[in-house]
Amino acid sequence: MKKKSVKKNLGKIITCVSILFALVAFFMMFAPAAVAEVLGKTQSYSGMDLAFGYVNKTDALVGTVETRIFSASANILTYILIAIGIVCAVVSLFGRGGKILPFIAVASLIAAGVLYFLTIQLCAPYTKLEGDLKDEYISTIKEQLKLGAGAIVGGIFSVLAGVAALVPLFVKSK
Helix, strand or coil: CHHHHHHHHHHHHHHHHHHHHHHHHHHHHHCEEEEEEECCEEEEEEHHHHHHCEEEEEEECCEEEEEEEECCHHHHHHHHHHHHHHHHHHHHHCCCCCCHHHHHHHHHHHHHHHHHHCHHHHCEEEECCCHHHHHHHHHHHHHHCEECHHHHHHHHHHHHHHHHHHHHHHHCCC
């Protein structure tokens, strides 16, 4: 009987670690997800900026340049998937939901981790400049955007949380 208890406790501990990793990934939405150096200034955009939109005004030779980052539903989906993964892991921690909830948690957390690494491809910069200057400015922003620490750490922790949520399925006693 003692061996069953140890396996059950190990499964719960690993699920708690998974939830902790998922919470770290979720709160990376406030850290810089993308960084760009445009017009000699370094601009950083948090995950919230990229998910829900952002307006930045920069002084340039042609006056004030207003850059907008429009929200992308896939960037919002990243945080929704992490929240779903956390909820499914918490419910499965209390022994509810059967065997399907841990699989939903794993799938949503790993998908969110992949979306974290696609943050740059999913953002849509826009500016009010006209003509060729507008196209050149937008292409410069897209070329200069690099993944920030928030997206990298969030992606790693989200994937780790997904893997950790999978482990209790194989450790649980019968």
